[in-house]
Amino acid sequence: MKKALQLFLTFFRIGAFTLGGGYAMLSLVEKAVVDQKKWIPTDEFWDMIAVVQSLPGVFAVNTALYVGHRVAGTKGAFAAMLGAIIPSIVIILLLATVFREYRDQPVVERIFKGIRPCVVALILAPSLRMIKSAKVSWKTAIIPIAAVFLIWWCKISPAYVILAAIAGSLIYAVIINRRETARLRDYETSRSPEVPKSRSQNEKEAES
Numbered sequence: 510m511k512k513a514l515q516l517f518l519t520f521f522r523i524g525a526f527t528l529g530g531g532y533a534m535l536s537l538v539e540k541a542v543v544d545q546k547k548w549i550p551t552d553e554f555w556d557m558i559a560v561v562q563s564l565p566g567v568f569a570v571n572t573a574l575y576v577g578h579r580v581a582g583t584k585g586a587f588a589a590m591l592g593a594i595i596p597s598i599v600i601i602l603l604l605a606t607v608f609r610e611y612r613d614q615p616v617v618e619r620i621f622k623g624i625r626p627c628v629v630a631l632i633l634a635p636s637l638r639m640i641k642s643a644k645v646s647w648k649t650a651i652i653p654i655a656a657v658f659l660i661w662w663c664k665i666s667p668a669y670v671i672l673a674a675i676a677g678s679l680i681y682a683v684i685i686n687r688r689e690t691a692r693l694r695d696y697e698t699s700r701s702p703e704v705p706k707s708r709s710q711n712e713k714e715a716e717s
Contacts, residue, residue, distance in 0.1 A: 520592030
């Protein structure tokens with residue numbers, strides 16, 4: 510129960526002070542979950558992000574559900590989800606009542622113009638860390654570049670790109686596994702001692 514309450518408060522603070530949606534909250538989630546609470550190791554956290562962003566649904570809610578269930582089971586997942594969505598619901602309801610009336614005010618327009626660059630930075634920072642954790646090299650950089658090209662230029666749905674990436678990864682894993690198995694088999698064959706020939710075999714070779 511204590512961890513469930515901690516999860517609720519943690520994601521409530523993240524949900525209340527995050528601007529720009531799910532990806533903008535990654536920095537705050539990583540700092541709270543990995544650095545401060547140490548609930549999840551860094552490598553597992555970014556693996557979790559890769560899985561969560563491949564699933565349907567709201568990114569922030571999926572992240573809260575995963576972390577909550579990982580830390581405190583079903584109760585933790587429910588508590589983290591509530592903490593993530595309650596601030597958004599309250600803030601949206603308040604904005605819906607007053608934003609239409611004041612959205613054309615010059616002060617409000619300037620505020621939102623100042624917020625937009627900050628949101629870009631909040632999204633860009635975790636994206637760079639994700640690239641580093643994924644160990645993207647010059648050889649594998651073609652994969653994210655191709656994905657961006659297919660989604661942005663060719664207007665292909667991200668769902669199809671994700672499915673293609675999963676299929677390609679499975680095929681690659683099978684090929685690498687077969688190569689490794691063949692290499693080990695050849696290595697064992699080369700290291701195995703030569704079977705000594707019997708006396709009859711030596712006599713037959715001498716007669717021939």
